[in-house]
Amino acid sequence: MRIDIITVLPELLKSPFEASILKRAIDKGLVEVHLHNLRDYTDNSYNQVDDYQFGGGAGMVMMIEPIDKCISQLKSQRNYDEVIYMTPDGSTLNQKMANSLSLLENIIILCGHYKGVDQRVRDLLITKEISIGDYVLSGGELGAAVLCDTIIRLLPGVLNDETSALTDSFQDGLLAPPVYTRPAEYKGVKVPEILLSGNFGKIEQWREEKALERTEKLRPDLLQ
């Protein structure tokens, strides 16, 4: 998979890809992530990417021209399955969306700033709009990092134990069951007996029950 991220703040997006699972995925060649500084696609002397909004009002708007130039250049080199715009008014990211995006070959992610982008960018260039939640970030970069993390960890070969993404919360529409490790007893609090029994059929059944119990208690909306 290849992910091209268009941003005015590439430095904000570097570190998530330089550590841990994402770095390993890149080093193993399982994913390519390319950051593109939108200011490199301006032809004014101030490298200006935004301007006042028509009709007046507070806040600057990102101009279509540099965005179009950058996206067109990328599209001239390969086909893209989706051109995603990170915005608080997009569809809220969930596991199902991450699963389907992880099957794609090439995607572009555009990070918004200021009051957002000229509507013509959204009408003409964007194929999907994604929000990471009902709150406003100062830019789309942290949202893009979240989106990339959730997609990349699903790519085959990225996690050491390939089944572990399958047992994540949400993968079967439920929250994950509780997990324990050594010691079997800590300050008088014991690990549930069943987990030490070696009876894997019973353990699986217990986990399913706990997953359901937890979901009913913490996220009943997932069961509706």
Ligand code: ADE
């Ligand atoms: N940009 C600003 N707020 C955002 C959000 N909640 N999700 C994605 N991109 C954003």
